[in-house]
Amino acid sequence: METRRRLELIVERMAQSRAGNILKDAGIKGYTVLDAVAGYADGLDWQSDADISLAQDMVVIIAIGDNATIDRALQNLHQLLDAHIGVLSVSDVQIMRPERF
Amino acid sequence: METRRRLELIVERMAQSRAGNILKDAGIKGYTVLDAVAGYADGLDWQSDADISLAQDMVVIIAIGDNATIDRALQNLHQLLDAHIGVLSVSDVQIMRPERF
Amino acid sequence: METRRRLELIVERMAQSRAGNILKDAGIKGYTVLDAVAGYADGLDWQSDADISLAQDMVVIIAIGDNATIDRALQNLHQLLDAHIGVLSVSDVQIMRPERF
Amino acid sequence: MSSDILLATITSPVVLFFVLGLGAALARSDMSIPESFAKGIALYLMIAIGLKGGVEMSKSGLNLQIGAVMIAAIGLSFCLPLLAFTLLRRMTGLDRVNAAATAAHYGSISIVTFVAATEAIRLTGVSSSGYLVAVAAIMESPAIISALFLAGSAARSSGHIAGSERGELVREVALNASVVTLLGSLVIGWITGVEGFARVEPFFVTPFQGVLCVFLLDMGLAAGRGLRRGWRDLERGTLAFGIIMPLLSASIAASIALILRLPAGDAALFMTLAASASYIAVPAAMRLALPKAKPSIYLTLSLGITFPFNLTLGIPLYLFVAKLIGT
Amino acid sequence: MSSDILLATITSPVVLFFVLGLGAALARSDMSIPESFAKGIALYLMIAIGLKGGVEMSKSGLNLQIGAVMIAAIGLSFCLPLLAFTLLRRMTGLDRVNAAATAAHYGSISIVTFVAATEAIRLTGVSSSGYLVAVAAIMESPAIISALFLAGSAARSSGHIAGSERGELVREVALNASVVTLLGSLVIGWITGVEGFARVEPFFVTPFQGVLCVFLLDMGLAAGRGLRRGWRDLERGTLAFGIIMPLLSASIAASIALILRLPAGDAALFMTLAASASYIAVPAAMRLALPKAKPSIYLTLSLGITFPFNLTLGIPLYLFVAKLIGT
Amino acid sequence: MSSDILLATITSPVVLFFVLGLGAALARSDMSIPESFAKGIALYLMIAIGLKGGVEMSKSGLNLQIGAVMIAAIGLSFCLPLLAFTLLRRMTGLDRVNAAATAAHYGSISIVTFVAATEAIRLTGVSSSGYLVAVAAIMESPAIISALFLAGSAARSSGHIAGSERGELVREVALNASVVTLLGSLVIGWITGVEGFARVEPFFVTPFQGVLCVFLLDMGLAAGRGLRRGWRDLERGTLAFGIIMPLLSASIAASIALILRLPAGDAALFMTLAASASYIAVPAAMRLALPKAKPSIYLTLSLGITFPFNLTLGIPLYLFVAKLIGT
Ligand SMILES: Nc1ncnc2c1ncn2[C@@H]1O[C@H](COP(=O)(O)O)[C@@H](O)[C@H]1O
Ligand SMILES: Nc1ncnc2c1ncn2[C@@H]1O[C@H](COP(=O)(O)O)[C@@H](O)[C@H]1O
Ligand SMILES: Nc1ncnc2c1ncn2[C@@H]1O[C@H](COP(=O)(O)O)[C@@H](O)[C@H]1O
Ligand code: NA
Ligand code: NA
Numbered sequence A, B, C: 001m002e003t004r005r006r007l008e009l010i011v012e013r014m015a016q017s018r019a020g021n022i023l024k025d026a027g028i029k030g031y032t033v034l035d036a037v038a039g040y041a042d043g044l045d046w047q048s049d050a051d052i053s054l055a056q057d058m059v060v061i062i063a064i065g066d067n068a069t070i071d072r073a074l075q076n077l078h079q080l081l082d083a084h085i086g087v088l089s090v091s092d093v094q095i096m097r098p099e100r101f
Numbered sequence D, E, F: 001m002s003s004d005i006l007l008a009t010i011t012s013p014v015v016l017f018f019v020l021g022l023g024a025a026l027a028r029s030d031m032s033i034p035e036s037f038a039k040g041i042a043l044y045l046m047i048a049i050g051l052k053g054g055v056e057m058s059k060s061g062l063n064l065q066i067g068a069v070m071i072a073a074i075g076l077s078f079c080l081p082l083l084a085f086t087l088l089r090r091m092t093g094l095d096r097v098n099a100a101a102t103a104a105h106y107g108s109i110s111i112v113t114f115v116a117a118t119e120a121i122r123l124t125g126v127s128s129s130g131y132l133v134a135v136a137a138i139m140e141s142p143a144i145i146s147a148l149f150l151a152g153s154a155a156r157s158s159g160h161i162a163g164s165e166r167g168e169l170v171r172e173v174a175l176n177a178s179v180v181t182l183l184g185s186l187v188i189g190w191i192t193g194v195e196g197f198a199r200v201e202p203f204f205v206t207p208f209q210g211v212l213c214v215f216l217l218d219m220g221l222a223a224g225r226g227l228r229r230g231w232r233d234l235e236r237g238t239l240a241f242g243i244i245m246p247l248l249s250a251s252i253a254a255s256i257a258l259i260l261r262l263p264a265g266d267a268a269l270f271m272t273l274a275a276s277a278s279y280i281a282v283p284a285a286m287r288l289a290l291p292k293a294k295p296s297i298y299l300t301l302s303l304g305i306t307f308p309f310n311l312t313l314g315i316p317l318y319l320f321v322a323k324l325i326g327t
């Protein structure tokens, strides 16, 4: 197995397509989006069921890529998070088909 | 980038707010909750669509924090899992805005 | 805390039960399934809300197990992904109740 | 007990959809109803029931008898768990905590069983009173408190589960979604009265029986899956309890109905409430209060055994008895 | 073919909502219908269709003609994929697996197309029989089996996909949610009959056409997105197949209708079933059975080309022909 | 202003369900309506409103007055944010970006408030015109553009947020789901006319008021949670703005109605549109365009203050004034 990097971006839904653009521009081959249903930050709880506007929903974007791709994305994602609500983390993972990432 | 710890707690929905309280008490700055839709344990499959009572649903709580915060939370989460159904794991992640965690 | 391995399989929903069978056959004690709501691959975006057939939906399967169990599963999961759409990664995590995994 | 009622009950769309769901789940079909859709339907049903009860109460007002029934109902919900607990400890190998948690379900009520009974009663030309919806609502929670006492030290120690807040259980008991929806809608029905209700009737009354069918399909699916999953945890004694207990509860309720001189329709509904077991509010409360108790036991019993028993055999039986004793 | 019917069809709310969804998706509007809500609506539609068919069957009973139509329908569902496969291999560059998977869709049916045809027929004053819902249900799955044979070695090897269970495909074919819901509701309608049905009619009949509009809005959105995504995978020959195939299927069905002496309304529905292509049950089965086949081909073709063709031009045409040949 | 209307408004089921939701959320009950179910209901409401407006327009056609109202409406939606922005900067400590984002909400509209007004008007025996649905739809978005200008440099810099595409904001303004659904359904209603509409009326008209109740329950829950969360971000001046602004907007709209010689019902609806504030379309657009503005301010104000004010006191007041000035 080879090592790649797994980027996990927790970000507001309205910024999902911007984050996607950044990842695509960095050359990522794929990513996956999950719905967050609740959370906590700044001393406040939120819940997607309680939000009629969809303005406060969050999603989790998972993208596995090689070092260079993730590095290219990080710069712009960092800037995205200057404007948008969210949290970013990166970790190492082992994968089996290096040509896919 | 700096290193922090990513806690991932898979726990029954009815214990979500207790887990949240533990994390807040430990001083975590934020966490995010996802819905699990199915799973397996003890030789049995479960599916959220098949559960009319909502008593058997599970959620996944992701919390990124520094060493000390996560350690403070672990003790009580361990105790929570004595009573409640769930699974806990912790891993290292790289983050970009150390002041946020 | 002890170290185990966290397997994360992003796979099409119709292959979920096959993936589950593989994990069970490998001796995994539990796994958890989340719904993906959107994603990107091969230059194409997808969204679960836009898919009336449920044929193109993806799920994320998380399974924490020991080295041997995960290794046993990997071989067959790799084969599964020859036929089915999906992505697989493995990372190390710390856990608290070694007997549970 | 007229076999006509029984036949009419068993071939009613509502029962047949439950059977369809049950069969599909047991045969491992991939049929399923999305959780959020089912939750929406459950909400609709509770609002509709609450509104209708409230409107009828706005017509009839309150009186002493109603007050007496309410007090009796609260008492029943508190006491039935004691009976259930004793039976379970004698008849089955269930430990204290599991017996207490299961007992709570039988002190509480099932609103769908209540509705099915209302419809069965209506079809036989008997009338019933709107305030029984309020009775249903106030019977939801007291049993939870009894169960905590019954579980004893086990329950007390669960008061110290890490992360638990003061008052979280009180909130769960008093402000859980079922109770608030039912009572809230009842009050709204009362305030808005016949006139206001007329405007929402085409949504909350006309299609009600059809929506109920979809919910029963989902309940059948849940019961079937529950039985497949929970089977191994249920011994014969536990299964028997799932049928004996509602009969006992209904008998006690029948005595009370006799004492309070309830009319036949109201007596039948009161018996049905006593005989029915919760599968939404109480399971959730038990996960909070007695997390060591196994849902595979109490849910399978309540949803997989008692609910179908009441739906098919129980209701016609209670109605038959109620007609004998009713004023 | 009267242009009146055509105009009435194209300006019907159902078709217009499909067009709205299609346009919104092509224009990249963010309009969307939550997956679980759409799934709930799909369930509603199938239950409603099944119930209604069952009730009508309870009135008319069974006869030899019905038996003959059923056998013919099963035969059609088995055989149409052969025709589709041959055409696809000749007309397009699709490989064996993709051609087989696509062929399966055309042997199966689209229940929404069926419903739209029922309504169009009703509006022109022609009547049709309830048992055609049963015909629809039994045509859902046989085509899947044909496709497996057509795919040949490719399919056989997929029998060895890691983790696959014995019988999973049989379960998918025989117990998939669409078939169970449709047939189950049909049986319920039959058992409960006119009287039981009357109680649920205000939910399953009265608002049906309106609910259908919402579902067609969702189908339009799905078709539009499918076309945007799948466009690059579809050559001109494949697109042409999406229109030629339903015409051929309808012709074959017309011949059968002639031989079996079906009345005009029934003939039109039978032709519509033959001409329609699946976009819910079969795509799911194909992901299991032939995972190497591309959904972007078969789904785009079925939902983006054949469905709108049938909905707008096909149905009026089949009805026109059916009136000529119908008894 | 007749206290009858006021009382009828406050005891209407729709208002009472809002209050129930509000109370449940403030009391921290776990009552909730699944997001996807609520989104489905919102869609239903918009389609129903659009269709009905379109059908009525198909009857009455277009005329000069309608054109004038439309132009005035666009102008209002553009200009009200300027007034709101000025007020906010004077009355409150909000910075430029938050003031601009909040102002956008008040230039746009709330379709539920509009519907509630339509019903209140209908109940008092006054009639109103279908084209006001079109007016509502075209007032949704212009305010977003004004807000971008008001935010000034802050907005311009947000044009450079990483990952943002050319045209994404234009798409959000012109093709957002609310606008497309409302206008699309309106056009469908127009094309299909009275006859086509008759077929879907049992779904889109008959149960409408009841469905609205469920949505208002959800809005109450959202408003209650918003108030609990957002309380600390709202100073007294901001709260006052939430009531002063709709009164000012309604006054301006009243003057326009007077100039354009609108009949009483139409004038009341036009005033209501001006007075109402968005809580679905504009918040989403603001997250894209002005992400630094806080939803806890603008959403709490719009949903927690202005919406309930309009629903209970505003609508009867606007109707009262409209009757005085209406032709
Ligand atoms: N590198 C990746 N990181 C995360 N998810 C991915 C990645 N590649 C593919 N996926 C997910 O897997 C799905 C199928 O990908 P593929 O098998 O490449 O067609 C995509 O739609 C994504 O949801
Ligand atoms: N440390 C964290 N770990 C996990 N999720 C977080 C964390 N901090 C914030 N979040 C998520 O990101 C959302 C926005 O956080 P913020 O950007 O701090 O307002 C929160 O509501 C959480 O859902
Ligand atoms: N090893 C595991 N990896 C991932 N999820 C697990 C694991 N074990 C248990 N789970 C999840 O936790 C739930 C409860 O497990 P348990 O506490 O073992 O009954 C299961 O239904 C799974 O969803
Ligand atoms: Na009971
Ligand atoms: Na066909």
Ligand code: NA
Binding pocket: F080, F105, F106, F107, F108, F109, F110, F249, F273, F274, F275, F276, F277, F278
């Ligand atoms: Na406004």
